[in-house]
Amino acid sequence: MASPKQQTYIKALVEDLKAEEPNIPNAVLTKIEQVVAAVHPDLVAVIANADAITSRRASAIIEQLLVAKGLIPQATLTEAQEKALEWVKAPEQHRDGFLQSLLATWERKKELTEKQWACLLRAHATNGAVKSVPLDMAALLNGIPDGWYAIESRTGNNDLDFFLVTTNAGRMNPANKGKRWVKRFVGGDAKTIDMRTSERIAVAQELALLSPEECQAAQLLFGQEVGSCGRCGKSLTDETSRNTGFGPECRKHLSADVLATVLAQTTELVGV
Ligand SMILES: [Zn+2]
Secondary structure: OOOHHHHHHHHHHHHHHHHHHHHOOHHHHHHHHHHHHOOHHHHHHHHHOHHHOOHHHHHHHHHHHHHHHHOOOOOOOOHHHHHHHHHHHOOOOOOOHHHHHHHHHHHHHOOOOHHHHHHHHHHHHOOOOHHHOOOOHHHHOOOOOOEEEEEEOOOOOOOEEEEEEEEOOOOOOHHHOOOEEEEEEEEOOOEEEOOOHHHHHHHHHHHHOOOHHHHHHHHHHHHHHHOEOOOOOOEOOOHHHHHHOOOHHHHOOOOHHHHHHHHHHHHHHHOO
16 A cells, blocks of 8 residues: 555645646646546545555656656746846736736746846846837747738727738848848738837737747738738749648648648637
């Protein structure tokens, strides 16, 4: 039978997992639940009564719980980073758009890029003097690939807005290499137009909230609606391409699974 020591350890591991739960991203939580589900009936039994299962079975449970615990993303933060996070999360904190997007990125990914940390630390150090935070579109658009996006209009009237996300290749000016940009797609000869800074930030923030699957769904929707590839922007000439929103070359970058998921999500995004 399981020893009282094993029982205590199992209880402690379960408590740890429960305590961490609010901080774990949903995708990870699902994996953890699957791992725990494999031993669940025995787990319940041993917590109630150490004699309920064999010592060997208890070891197996402990192993499984350790696997589950290992799935929790460990952000090792410096003291300054922890303080800056605490500061930006405070409910009374007035967060400008940039800080809101940093916080949203943190909540979603439990990580920030070096540049994003630099911005957050500087904002904290100056207690949010907005001017000290550089407008860094690359940081805002971190994780959002270049491409053509269709997203629900912010006016909320079920229309779609179209945007182009690009990265400067530095051909004209090497100093600009790597800079990111968002433009509004208007079609016609102009194709894309620049937006006011405030609008550009607002759109970038919205795009930044998209998961990788949602990014692909938005690109696919662009392709279907506009008839140009959501990834490279070239005209979609055949029917398959128009239906899938991506040209034959760009489709190769999507797995069959992703394509299926993305197609399913498309209807959700349009809201029909
Ligand atoms: Zn393409």
